[in-house]
Amino acid sequence: MLVTGGAGFIGSHIVDRCLERGCETVVVDNLSTGKREHIHPDAAFYHADIRSCELHRIMDGERPDVVVHHAAQIDVQQSIANPLEDAAINISGTINLLKASVSAGAGKFIYASSAAVYGAPAALPIAEDHAKAPASFYGVSKYAPEYYIRTFSSLYGIDCTILRYANVYGVRQDPKGEGGVISIFLDRMLRGLPLRVFGDGTQTRDFIYVGDVAEANVQAMSRGGGRVINIGTSAAVSLNGLIEAFEAVLGKKQEVSYEDARAGDILHSSLDNRLAREHLDWTPKVDLSQGLKLIYDYYAPRYAANKIEEAVRAVNGRQTALAAT
Numbered sequence: 001m002l003v004t005g006g007a008g009f010i011g012s013h014i015v016d017r018c019l020e021r022g023c024e025t026v027v028v029d030n031l032s033t034g035k036r037e038h039i040h041p042d043a044a045f046y047h048a049d050i051r052s053c054e055l056h057r058i059m060d061g062e063r064p065d066v067v068v069h070h071a072a073q074i075d076v077q078q079s080i081a082n083p084l085e086d087a088a089i090n091i092s093g094t095i096n097l098l099k100a101s102v103s104a105g106a107g108k109f110i111y112a113s114s115a116a117v118y119g120a121p122a123a124l125p126i127a128e129d130h131a132k133a134p135a136s137f138y139g140v141s142k143y144a145p146e147y148y149i150r151t152f153s154s155l156y157g158i159d160c161t162i163l164r165y166a167n168v169y170g171v172r173q174d175p176k177g178e179g180g181v182i183s184i185f186l187d188r189m190l191r192g193l194p195l196r197v198f199g200d201g202t203q204t205r206d207f208i209y210v211g212d213v214a215e216a217n218v219q220a221m222s223r224g225g226g227r228v229i230n231i232g233t234s235a236a237v238s239l240n241g242l243i244e245a246f247e248a249v250l251g252k253k254q255e256v257s258y259e260d261a262r263a264g265d266i267l268h269s270s271l272d273n274r275l276a277r278e279h280l281d282w283t284p285k286v287d288l289s290q291g292l293k294l295i296y297d298y299y300a301p302r303y304a305a306n307k308i309e310e311a312v313r314a315v316n317g318r319q320t321a322l323a324a325t
């Protein structure tokens with residue numbers, strides 16, 4: 001199996017899970033946002049761009065049976081600032097990978113699509129056949145490859161499953177820049193900073209734990225052929241509700257600053273997961289409070305250890321400065 005974006009947040013969890021199941025796993029990633037330390041040591045790693053010619057050499061050498069495509073430009077605001085670059089990675093990169101997959105004889109292509117393809121929903125939870133009206137170039141660049149994948153599939157016979165994710169959260173999600181709201185909130189809470197909410201906090205999201213998303217990919221390796229399938233919880237949680245859930249985990253109130261809503265942000269979202277239950281034999285296993293507790297328990301001691309290290313460095317620095325005077 002070959003995972004593009006396997007050094008990234010979601011891709012690295014898929015790699016871990018596949019290796020746990022004894023599946024040989026190859027990672028292709030250009031490390032633009034991914035991190036080498038996220039790649040499981042038992043995975044073969046190629047530091048390469050999905051847009052490159054090198055990708056074809058890698059695929060021809062590895063000849064993976066399944067290609068799991070997660071490499072992407074994922075930042076909505078970046079897609080609005082630089083739609084050409086966003087399209088080059090998400091659309092042209094996917095076409096290059098599809099060509100390489102077909103010529104390397106891959107049997108199945110699994111694609112990480114997004115709730116962003118739907119735009120503002122007419123009704124919740126959103127089913128797969130809901131109208132598609134992306135509100136950002138990111139939504140467009142995640143949607144266009146769905147057509148390329150289906151067309152490659154019908155022209156060349158490669159099987160495919162398109163998974164449209166809700167808001168994924170969990171360990172390894174980068175809180176810097178435009179990371180997911182949960183990783184950003186947790187980072188600010190652990191640094192004692194107020195939470196920033198764009199809008200009034202009544203906007204809703206469907207938060208799905210990364211372990212459940214990894215499991216959906218594993219299930220899709222042998223199921224869900226030719227289908228587009230939402231991966232979410234079917235539930236909508238407001239940002240204010242999320243803050244309350246975090247407060248319950250931390251056992252204290254958080255300071256919140258409300259700022260202007262941003263262009264391109266969807267107001268409400270939750271994905272109907274009926275098809276995932278039916279065709280992938282999948283259900284989400286980790287609910288929001290369990291998931292928040294898992295990431296809090298993982299990061300809280302690490303942030304505390306970092307704080308101690310910083311304090312020791314500051315004291316050592318002061319002593320060196322004093323000794324020099």
Ligand SMILES: NC(=O)c1ccc[n+]([C@@H]2O[C@H](COP(=O)([O-])OP(=O)(O)OC[C@H]3O[C@@H](n4cnc5c(N)ncnc54)[C@H](O)[C@@H]3O)[C@@H](O)[C@H]2O)c1
Nearest residue numbers: 005007008009010030031032033034049050071072165168
């Ligand atoms: N995180 C979410 O909530 C969410 C929701 C819906 C869909 N998705 C999709 O899931 C996939 C993974 O997202 P993520 O949150 O793990 O993001 P991420 O940024 O952590 O992972 C993306 C990975 O792709 C790599 N990459 C980027 N451009 C590349 C290129 N040109 N060539 C090779 N590698 C490249 C990055 O280095 C990174 O490791 C993306 O396709 C994203 O659109 C994510």
